[in-house]
Amino acid sequence: MSTAPLPLPLDGVRVLDLGQFIAMPFCALWLAWLGAEVIVVESRRRMTSRTAPPFVPGMEGNPDASGYFNQICSTKKSCTLDMTIAAGRDVVRRLAGKVDVMIDNYSTGVLEKLGLGYDMVGKLNPALIMVSCGAFGRSGPMKNARGLHSAVNLFSGVADVTGYVDGEPRILGGVLPDPLSGTYGMFAIMAALHHRSRTGQGQFVDLAMYESMMTLIPEAVIDLTLNDADPQRAGNRDRQKAPHGIYPCRETDTWVAISVEDSRDWNAFCQAAGHVEWLGDARFGDVESRLAHVAALDAAVESWTRQVSVGEAVDKLQAVGVAAGPVLRCDELLDDAQLQANGSVVTIDHPTAGPHRQLGLPWRMDSLGVEYRRAPLLGEHTHEILTGLLGIDEAEYARLEADGVLS
Amino acid sequence: MAVASQLSAAGPLAGLSVVELGDGTAGPYAAKLLGDFGAEVVKVEGPDGDSTRRRGPFPDGRPDPEASGLFLYLNINKRGIVLDIDGERGQRALDRLLADADVFITNLPAERLKTACVAPAALRARHPRLIVTTISPFGTDGPWAERRGDELVTYAMGGIAYSTPGMPDAANDLEREPPLHPTCFAAETITGLVAGLATLTAVLGRARTNDGCHLEISQQAAVASMQHRDISTYSYWGGTYNRLLNPTTIGRMPNFYLPCRDGYVTIPAPMDLHWERLVEAMGEPAWARTPAFSDGPARTDNWIELRMRLIDWTMTLSGDELYGLANQTQLPIFQFYPVRKLVESEQVRERGSVVDIDVGNRRAQMPGAPFMMRATPWSLRRPAPRLGEHTAAVLGDRTGAPA
Known part of the structure; x- marks a missing residue:
């Protein structure tokens, strides 16, 4: 049984991906899945993610076997060009004239020095949309400062609202500033494409990773500037709900998240936990009392969760309509029945690395399509892009190749 | 209106x-x-x-x-x-x-x-x-x-x-x-x-x-x-990061988050080049030249002691001083900014990262x-x-x- 594939929403959009590490390559990843033709410019002389782990065991160092590259460059095309030589930069400039979108997250000023900054390519291609991303953005006194994800966590204020009760500021797991700023970059591109479709006008977008992270903490920024109130780190507690936390279960390092919203929930919680006596405890009578005695409350909840498995705690609470769920590890996400049921887990085969699973788009569409294809081999599309898109003839291609421009 | x-x-x-x-x-x-x-x-x-x-x-x-x-x-x-x-x-x-x-x-x-x-x-x-x-x-x-x-x-x-x-x-x-x-x-x-x-x-x-x-x-x-990155790691390698600090999950050392005199800093110096800059920034302490810390593998083996040594140093300096040293020596040390310091920073002001908002009849600021x-x-x-x-x-x- 076959059905006509659904139209891809970004069919016809062409993207030049000069992204490094995660933030901007992630931005172009979803665009590729949604139908954009994404061209990754890379060089054998200066590889980043292709030389980084995780590799398929036994294939360490093989540039076509890096999970880092293969997962973040799924569905993209690879064009090898040496930007350290003038002829290589010239080809990149010609590509910039043929694409709708160009993205980069080099250190501030690097592209300008190469003659590939928006000041140059924007003149060549006024319809071009360029998103340029830095830890601290492309303006301001810190624009040249280097920032890893941890620095962005520490600067953005997110660390100030992350920590155990009265404890030190903590750094989030994963590398959230990278994919989050990549997602804001996608939003900017969509908005700019919409604008361009009506005006023909392209533009430059200055994306700062710390500003992406600041969107997570409006309450803290407003409370400080409104009431002169500094954030109080509160573990997993909430100022309006109790109990609200992540509690240990019977097996080592297993945890359940529980969020009790109102008195109906609290009643249901006590019944499900088999502790109806808590309903008569004056300290826990209403939400104000529970918030006032939150340490005792959390200890009581923990005394129950420690006796049961995560699955048992979750099933009992959900059965009575209380919000609860397991704290999932990253290795459990791909096996999670719920993510699988909603089509979020995809398997992509690769001629060198073999089939591997990853998470696809976190949404579903009923009238538009999405396409998950393998990552390109190193330089797989160089010839196609130069002779096709740029119209370079075979003789010139051979010359460029001989001159080392295409390595 | x-x-x-x-x-x-x-x-x-x-x-x-x-x-x-x-x-x-x-x-x-x-x-x-x-x-x-x-x-x-x-x-x-x-x-x-x-x-x-x-x-x-x-x-x-x-x-x-x-x-x-x-x-x-x-x-x-x-x-x-x-x-x-x-x-x-x-x-x-x-x-x-x-x-x-x-x-x-x-x-x-x-x-x-x-x-x-x-x-x-x-x-x-x-x-x-x-x-x-x-x-x-x-x-x-x-x-x-x-x-x-x-x-x-x-x-x-x-x-x-x-x-x-x-x-x-x-x-x-x-x-x-x-x-x-x-x-x-x-x-x-x-x-x-x-x-x-x-x-x-x-x-x-x-x-x-x-x-x-x-x-x-x-x-x-x-x-x-x-969680793209962590999922790739699992998908190709298996295993996952478990919140504990150890060289297996974090890689080469030093790469730490440490207290300083008035706050907290990250000190990533995993490569020899970074380590040399860090030793210079610390003023060439004798311990840094002992065999326990002489090369990458030794520093990784002795990371617990290395961490204590670095805390002894960072606790003598403020976050601003450490960040200043980092800029002089091109080390990617970074300090913790409370929300207050963030909002008052030149970077936020110059970019307009926060903008005014009226809450009731009082002026406050929100992310822009x-x-x-x-x-x-x-x-x-x-x-x-x-x-x-x-x-x-x-x-x-x-x-x-x-x-």
Whole structure:
């Protein structure tokens, strides 16, 4: 049984991906899945993610076997060009004239020095949309400062609202500033494409990773500037709900998240936990009392969760309509029945690395399509892009190749 | 007070018409992003108003549904109407709005949508060009479709909580330091962004197909999608980071998050080049030249002692002093900024990362544009609506008669 594939929403959009590490390559990843033709410019002389782990065991160092590259460059095309030589930069400039979108997250000023900054390519291609991303953005006194994800966590204020009760500021797991700023970059591109479709006008977008992270903490920024109130780190507690936390279960390092919203929930919680006596405890009578005695409350909840498995705690609470769920590890996400049921887990085969699973788009569409294809081999599309898109003839291609421009 | 006709169309999304039936952060934030960049957003609230009106922060902590900082932030650049969507009249008014709209965004439960006669399938049938964006905790299929989830639960099931504190920070004790959720609406904000993005991709797609679309967003999946790197690691290698600091998970040493005299700093110096710069910055202490720290493998083997030695040094200096040294020596040391220091920093001021907002009758500040679009800037065109502020105007606009 076959059905006509659904139209891809970004069919016809062409993207030049000069992204490094995660933030901007992630931005172009979803665009590729949604139908954009994404061209990754890379060089054998200066590889980043292709030389980084995780590799398929036994294939360490093989540039076509890096999970880092293969997962973040799924569905993209690879064009090898040496930007350290003038002829290589010239080809990149010609590509910039043929694409709708160009993205980069080099250190501030690097592209300008190469003659590939928006000041140059924007003149060549006024319809071009360029998103340029830095830890601290492309303006301001810190624009040249280097920032890893941890620095962005520490600067953005997110660390100030992350920590155990009265404890030190903590750094989030994963590398959230990278994919989050990549997602804001996608939003900017969509908005700019919409604008361009009506005006023909392209533009430059200055994306700062710390500003992406600041969107997570409006309450803290407003409370400080409104009431002169500094954030109080509160573990997993909430100022309006109790109990609200992540509690240990019977097996080592297993945890359940529980969020009790109102008195109906609290009643249901006590019944499900088999502790109806808590309903008569004056300290826990209403939400104000529970918030006032939150340490005792959390200890009581923990005394129950420690006796049961995560699955048992979750099933009992959900059965009575209380919000609860397991704290999932990253290795459990791909096996999670719920993510699988909603089509979020995809398997992509690769001629060198073999089939591997990853998470696809976190949404579903009923009238538009999405396409998950393998990552390109190193330089797989160089010839196609130069002779096709740029119209370079075979003789010139051979010359460029001989001159080392295409390595 | 400005009225619609006096406001110039501004932003890349000018002309796009959005109806939001949202509550909390996820749905309202998706619509806010569209509104911030120029879309005309009508926010539909029930007679009690969005629950965020009761969240605050309020001036001096005194609850006031018209002075909740978070509500005022999440709902700028929108007009607001009140409809009783449990009643037939409210439902008719909502449907008339949707007949003229490009986009409908909601994060209300599926049951509520059904009783309000705006279930996605029915809407798609009645208004074929409408883009219908629905947000639910876990998606509408699968074993969790009917289960309850909120900010905390969806975040926990999205993978980030387990690995927090995260590298180069770490837990000292897995049992006493549980997985952490930041005290903010992280999962809902991520989901709102994803929903806004998904909506715009469908707007672009519709230009070609002339057909609307139902976009179904799972909050759990949105959070999980941000764990791209850690998932790649598992998918190719197996195993996962468990919050404990050790060279297997964190790689070469030193790469630490340490206390200093007045705060906290990260000290990443995993390569020989960085280590040499760090030793120079420390003033060439004798211990750094002993065999225990002479090369990368030795430093990694002796990372616990190395960490203690570095703390002895960092505790003698302030965060500003360490950051200054880092800039001199080109080491990527970075210090912790409390929100207060962030808001007062030159970087934030010069870029306009925070902008003024009136909360009650007091001036405060909120995060501004999430990115800077040079040709079509972010703009604050109108403050968040008072409850029902535009009911008569909007329903009159669209139908020629008040509801």
